[in-house]
Amino acid sequence: MEVIVRPYEQRFVWNLDWNLLRTFTVVVEQQGVTRAAEFMSVSQPTVSSALKRLESTLGQTLLDRRPGHFALTAAGEALYAQGSEMFGAVARIPNLIAAADRVVSGHIAIATTSHVVSPHYDAVLADFAARFPEVTFTVTVTDSAEVVSRVRQNTATLGLCLLRGDEESGLTHDVLYRERFGLFCGPGHPLFGRERILAEQLAGQPAVSFQTEAENGPLFHVRQLREHAQLRAEPRAVSANLLEVRRMIVAGLGIGALPLHVAREDVEAGLLWPVLPERELRETDISLVRNPKRALDRAEAVFLAELDRLIADVPLAERSYR
Numbered sequence: 001m002e003v004i005v006r007p008y009e010q011r012f013v014w015n016l017d018w019n020l021l022r023t024f025t026v027v028v029e030q031q032g033v034t035r036a037a038e039f040m041s042v043s044q045p046t047v048s049s050a051l052k053r054l055e056s057t058l059g060q061t062l063l064d065r066r067p068g069h070f071a072l073t074a075a076g077e078a079l080y081a082q083g084s085e086m087f088g089a090v091a092r093i094p095n096l097i098a099a100a101d102r103v104v105s106g107h108i109a110i111a112t113t114s115h116v117v118s119p120h121y122d123a124v125l126a127d128f129a130a131r132f133p134e135v136t137f138t139v140t141v142t143d144s145a146e147v148v149s150r151v152r153q154n155t156a157t158l159g160l161c162l163l164r165g166d167e168e169s170g171l172t173h174d175v176l177y178r179e180r181f182g183l184f185c186g187p188g189h190p191l192f193g194r195e196r197i198l199a200e201q202l203a204g205q206p207a208v209s210f211q212t213e214a215e216n217g218p219l220f221h222v223r224q225l226r227e228h229a230q231l232r233a234e235p236r237a238v239s240a241n242l243l244e245v246r247r248m249i250v251a252g253l254g255i256g257a258l259p260l261h262v263a264r265e266d267v268e269a270g271l272l273w274p275v276l277p278e279r280e281l282r283e284t285d286i287s288l289v290r291n292p293k294r295a296l297d298r299a300e301a302v303f304l305a306e307l308d309r310l311i312a313d314v315p316l317a318e319r320s321y322r
Contacts, residue, residue: 024062095107159288161289208256242259
């Protein structure tokens with residue numbers, strides 16, 4: 001007969017000092033013992049001693065610390081992945097307890113990439129905020145990879161971002177809307193205002209790029225758009241933020257990609273000019289990403305239900321931009 005050992009029956013769970021795990025997590029996130037000690041308002045020897053005790057408990061070296069060098073070992077990487085997820089869950093306990101109240105209250109943490117522009121999503125957010133004034137929000141704008149990481153580690157209720165195929169494991173995702181990217185130049189560019197731009201006129205032109213245009217990145221197809229236009233292989237300027245990419249294109253640093261519906265007002269205002277015909281533009285999906293393992297408070301559950309209703313009731317074509 002197979003004996004099943006429950007998690008709380010394992011000796012390791014009782015032997016582990018959970019404060020050591022907290023200290024280790026802070027050391028990793030602060031990238032060093034000294035900065036972690038300052039962050040926690042304790043002495044450096046206290047932090048170093050905690051790390052030694054944790055490594056002794058685990059029988060593993062967790063950090064590779066040498067002068068001018070700080071890195072996680074394979075065991076450290078595995079422990080940090082679990083530890084950060086645990087801390088995200090523990091941090092949410094007050095909201096979960098408060099959710100027992102009949103009033104819809106709680107906190108919604110949203111992680112989003114910088115170029116999410118969706119009137120449908122905005123309408124859901126506005127309606128929800130008006131109906132449930134007790135709910136609070138935090139919105140963190142970062143790159144798509146970090147959005148996925150925050151959702152996976154349970155530090156965000158939901159994420160709005162571009163997805164790579166290998167990032168989907170363990171998460172659920174739905175297409176919030178579909179957008180098309182085109183290439184644009186700024187007012188000072190010699191191609192600005194030209195109606196018919198030939199391929200040879202684009203070849204070799206300086207480029208502005210998103211960081212996520214790297215190979216296998218969520219905007220790799222935008223990189224392919226630049227490569228198809230034969231812009232310079234190495235971008236002159238790179239940013240993870242859409243507003244900064246736009247700023248650099250307008251300033252004349254090079255030709256770069258932007259979503260059409262985001263660039264439309266700037267085109268009408270004479271700040272941007274499209275350099276590719278419509279048939280050559282590329283589509284991409286902005287996804288709503290969730291962690292199915294996350295225990296939701298009432299505010300989170302209701303808000304996500306409203307977004308699910310939007311996705312179910314409004315056809316993708318109506319939520320998308322051409």
